[in-house]
Amino acid sequence: MGELTTEDTSAFHIAPWMHVTTGGGAPLDQLLPTSGRVHVARLSGKDMVDEVSTFQQFSESLKFPEYFGWNWDAFYDCLRDLEWLSSDYCIVIVESADEVLADDDDAREEFFSALWRAGKQRSYTKRPEGVTLSTISIVLSCSEKSSATFAGQLGERFKNR
Template structure:
């Protein structure tokens, strides 16, 4: 997923996003918030070659990390969920080498602590920040 358009395509294809998917960060955020069209007891997103994930744009990469982190946190929260049960949503970022994993972990940490809002959520803090 070298650029945002490719990332949108991959997520749309893998998660069977509906035809109204808008091919932008707000739309990705909205679809990950919903997922009613593919009900499951849990979700696992596997990103192969994760060091190349949106590597041409740190801003896009950080936006995606914040959206995915939000999905992990919010889907696990039982409040407002049918039956009062959270739904596990996990993301696995695959790296070939330890040094790649270290750099990627640092980028994820930077993204989550940037204080930047999620798409469409100007007043919402980044996941993990209180």
């Protein structure tokens, strides 16, 4: 896990559940399930300037329950669960993802770690094919200029997790 693969310069695949794209998007066949109900959440990294604004965006778009604790552990717990959405699959698109929590390195680490861990938790290996599938896809969109560096940083950060 955590290997950086790319089919072209517009989409980098960090893991089966995490993709970095330049806005041209990752191919839909890699994001959408073959069947079932899908919930799509589209968020703006430019508006995630602090923890509160980050939690607010996710809480609104993913309809976090009232008991959401507004901390990183609760954030991860909600991402891992998502049962209240009544969907089989969830796609989270974060535009300008390279700008998320840009002035708070600790919170930024917590944020991407929670996304990674939730994706990993919601993944499974299909047998006998041995293909890893996930009930969540995290699409992190950023500028073409920063996409390779951003994807490389994420791949390096999570390669052994």
